[in-house]
Amino acid sequence: MSKPINIYSIPELRQTLDEALPGIFSRYEFNQSFRLIDSQLVIGYGIALVAAASFLLDKKFEFEEVLTYQKILVGSYMVLSTVYWYFTKFVQKGITYEGVNKKGTSIAVKTFFENNEPLYHITFMTQDDFDLKTALPVNKVFNEHGYLQTDLLYQWIGQQLTILETKKAK
């Protein structure tokens, strides 16, 4: 994480933090599961392919000649987009990380920002339906130059995992 970011920009914060998670969980010996992200990529690139096909037909042929194909393409674009929307909204549900550790504990992590506040909301979910909802003020892990302090984030995640463990033990 060598690139500084504008810490007043929520999209940049979100992206940087989300992208740092896999590295940190792997240091806690979690193996990332790519089930969700791979499905998302397959549907997403399906949409892109349909659009690219439509674009090429449009460049190469007259409107009337390929109208039927274009109707099919636009139709499948709409269907695929609906599927993609459904997938991100009801299947993925904002989960940015999924992983399993050696003990067989699986974990899923949901993250989001709210109302343009610099608070990184994060929910840890285990397969036993133990949810831990918490929030991280971003100024704790970013320094004033906009660099992400990966070690601080690592420690903070560690604390949360401990809390999760003790909660589970009860």
Place this chain on the structure above:
Amino acid sequence: MFSLSQRFQTLGNQAITYGLFISVFIAITSWFQLQSQDADLVPSTIESIKPSLSFRTSRYYGSVNGKPKENAKITFDLETDLTPLFTWNTKQVFAYLTAEYDGKNTHNEVVFWDKIITSKDEAHLKVNGAKSKYNIWDAQDKLSGKELEFKLKWNIQPYVGPLIYGETIGSKDVLVQSAAADDDNK
């Protein structure tokens, strides 16, 4: 708080949203204004239509392969007041005098005369013995012997929103008489 491109994006989105809202508001209110001014009930009188025929051999007068084509012009009287068509969203009114007739192949409609009106002050039309602007010919046949139904129609061009079409109440049927018997054929 935000980066440059985000500011522009937000600004652009807001401009589009407000612009759309204002446009729709203007279009809807002007439509109601038209209804309240009874735009669809404007009367017109079209009188003393006198057709005159001539034969032309140019492609630009409907002639095919140099065969003489029968062309018609008219003189006419017209009076109407198109003031009700002017709302706060009327940029111009295009008024056109059309003739409809049944020809060899179903429906035909031709414009003999038209006028662009850009303000309320010019909306009261009163012309006597005016000449048609265009030379009219039939696509397949000739006009003589046909019964033409004249009407004054209008199109409102808005400042923003949909184009609106309609016609005035009042029409006039005129039978186009053949010219002198000797040049009737061919």
Place this chain on the structure above:
Amino acid sequence: MNLRLELTRFLKLCFVLSSAFMFWKGLSIATNSHSPIVVVLSGSMEPAFQRGDVLFLWNRNERSKVGDVVIYEVQDKSIPIVHRVLREHHNDKNKQLLLTKGDNNAGDDIPLYGRKKIYLQKERDIVGTVKGYVPQLGYVTIWISENKYAKLALMGFLGISALLSNE
């Protein structure tokens, strides 16, 4: 793992481009016109339409009416023309024949049709009928396509903002 990250980022870019294009394509299928939104390029319909005005088209009507403002393309000439229908007839095969004229032009359009034609055919030549109107918004596209400094400035702005926002 990093590949997935790059793919996700690239997918976002694809979505921006493809959604814009597919919206356009969807609109053109809905209106049955290959260019459902056009920008006026000439002054032949003044004062109704000026250069830069944006027109919304519809092409599902089987017949045009006299008085309609239509966009047509003559074969071999790819410049679309916005003019008003002044006459309609039908030929022996019951195809509709149209004669058009620009409000601001002195004469009708026969000289524009070329190839000794004196009528347009609705089915073959008409791209769409003007249904809606927004003034001047399209001037940006004219300005960009006709002025190379404007093009450079736009490219520069896009480039810089892309670098700055780093997304």
